[in-house]
Amino acid sequence: MSYEDLNLLDELRRKGAITEEEYQREKDKVLNNQNNTFSKQPFFGMAENSYLLLMHLSQFFGFIIPGLGFAAPIVMWLLNKDNSANIDQHGKNIVNFMISMFIYYAVAGILCFILIGIPLLILLGIMQFIFIILAALKAGNGEYWEYPLSIKFLQ
Numbered sequence: 001m002s003y004e005d006l007n008l009l010d011e012l013r014r015k016g017a018i019t020e021e022e023y024q025r026e027k028d029k030v031l032n033n034q035n036n037t038f039s040k041q042p043f044f045g046m047a048e049n050s051y052l053l054l055m056h057l058s059q060f061f062g063f064i065i066p067g068l069g070f071a072a073p074i075v076m077w078l079l080n081k082d083n084s085a086n087i088d089q090h091g092k093n094i095v096n097f098m099i100s101m102f103i104y105y106a107v108a109g110i111l112c113f114i115l116i117g118i119p120l121l122i123l124l125g126i127m128q129f130i131f132i133i134l135a136a137l138k139a140g141n142g143e144y145w146e147y148p149l150s151i152k153f154l155q
Contacts, residue, residue, distance in 0.1 A: 005030045006027060043083070049140050051080070052140070055087070055090060056073070056094060056139050059098065073095075074091075074094075089144060093150070095154055101124065104120075104149070108120035
């Protein structure tokens with residue numbers, strides 16, 4: 001994108017629409033903006049707490065597109081885990097919770113053959129929904145909340 005901006009600036013300078021000084025000033029802005037994009041806005045322009053809140057809520061994306069509720073929080077965590085210890089901690093917490101819930105759902109699914117699994121699946125769904133909301137609210141307030149029933153796969 002900066003190449004297009006630089007070409008446009010150069011064309012404006014050649015046509016006399018802007019002075020050499022204006023050209024240099026705008027060129028520096030374009031180049032500095034390109035170099036500092038990640039350092040100025042490491043969390044896609046969001047405050048860290050908002051990013052953490054979105055990381056937790058992104059687990060609900062699976063209701064829109066299957067698999068996205070698993071992939072989105074992991075991608076968000078992996079992109080910024082080196083930029084913030086909080087993001088790393090919350091990301092590991094989310095991954096541990098998602099893996100744990102997958103295991104619990106698998107066991108409850110197997111138990112459906114003896115009919116005890118059906119109420120377990122319903123209970124797990126309600127708990128998962130509530131836990132994600134609670135974790136997101138806590139993250140939005142700058143607090144860390146560990147998901148209950150979560151097995152610690154990542155420390």
